[in-house]
Amino acid sequence: MYSELFYRIAIQYLTDYRAGAIREMLRLSGSAGNIFKSPELWTKKVSNRYKNKPLPTITKEIERQVEHELRQMEKNGISYCFYTDENYPFRLRGCADAPIGFFYKGEASIFQHPHIIAMVGTRNASDYGRQCVRKIVRELGETNLATISGLAYGIDTEAHSRSLEHGIPTIAVMGCGLGTIYPSQNATIASRILENGGVWISEYGYDTPPDRNNFPKRNRIIAGMADAVLVVETGYKGGSIITAYIAQSYNRDVFAIPGSIFTSQNDGCHNLIHKNIAALVTSGHEIISLMNWEKTGVQQQMQLFATLDETEQAVTEIIRQGKKVTIDIITEKMNGMSPSKLAGILLGLELKGVIESRPGKSYSLSF
Helix, strand or coil, X not given: CCCHHHHHHHHHHXXXXXHHHHHHHHHHHCCHXXXXXXXXXXXXXXXXXXXXXXXXXXXXXXXXXXXXXXXXXXXXXXXXXXXXXCCCCHHHXXXXXXXXXXXXXXXXXXXXXXCEEEEEECCCCCHHHHHHHHHHHHHHCCCCCEEEECCCCXXXXXXXXXXXXXXXXXXXXXXXXXXXXXXXXHHHHHHHHHHCCCEEEECCCCCCCCCCCHHXXXXXXXXXXXXXXXXXXXXXXXXXXXXXXXXXXXXXXXXXXCCCCCCHHHHHHHXXXXXXXXXXXXXXXXXXXXXXXXXXXXXXXXXXXXXXXXXXXXXXXXXXXXXXXXXXXXXXXXXXXXXXXXXXXXXXXXXXXXXXXXXXXXXXXXX
16 A cells, blocks of 8 residues: 555654664564564564554554655655665664664765764854864865764854865755755755755654754764764853764764863863863864875775675674674674674675674774
8 A cells, every 4th residue: 555665754653662673673574564564573573672562553644744755755856765775874874773764865875975074063153163164174175075064053054164165075964854944044055065966864854843852863863974073162061062972972983173271162172082082183184194084995995885785784884883893792783693694794794805803703894
């Protein structure tokens, strides 16, 4: 009766089930449609935590909402990226709380870009903060990278604008639906992002307003899609600090730019540096060096990664995040995959030159 795309979008309305459970349901069912149509495929194997939950059903309200989204997608050139799609961002797939899917408009190939850096900071950016972004982006433009930010006032706006100025593709992750550009003053920048090979992303439905509760949640997508997060001007609290700590939990590199000790706008950056959450940087060249982005081996990595199946990609991403990861950790993060199956996957990745075995039954990437 319904298309697979319909069921994929409908999954976001299953508020009784967490993302991890839905991913397990997908693995056992084989498709989003089967979660609804064939619950016998997964009900006995999903965690006991959900045994008393009602089975997923397509209610009249869900049907109305999904059909509305599908109409808006067709009308406005919007696509939906699902967790099992090949073009789902491989960095994000390895995050425990990654969204099951999200709406996007623009160039999806940027999801697999070899280098992505997030740039976040205060909405009340000073001239100093803006100058820092201009300098950093100009210097980062000397290597092949993309930027990601939240299209908010201040540092976000500066990051997107300077990326466009230097021909760097940029990703805008929104805290509202794609039917609204927030703030409205950034409508021109948003259009230019699409015109210059970038993309808009939102996990919210088309008409979702920019509610303040949405923005902290979207920060996990900014952190999860990036290799590193740069914090420019922030106080002790706020979205930028949340993004930095999320990035640390994802084992991403975090950088912060120091500023004057006489203004509270730099307190957050200084505190991140003081607590060893972030490394102090003063130039894009330092970031390039610290991230080893001057090397050409990343292109090799991306080419190899594109040839891997979904399970191989998931294992590779776990190893990439941990730098050097034991087989026990991999087993745990792969939902208890059998040792024999995991051993076969690891051997295959070694033979493909993607990973290397290390002492202590651990593994690391080979590039």
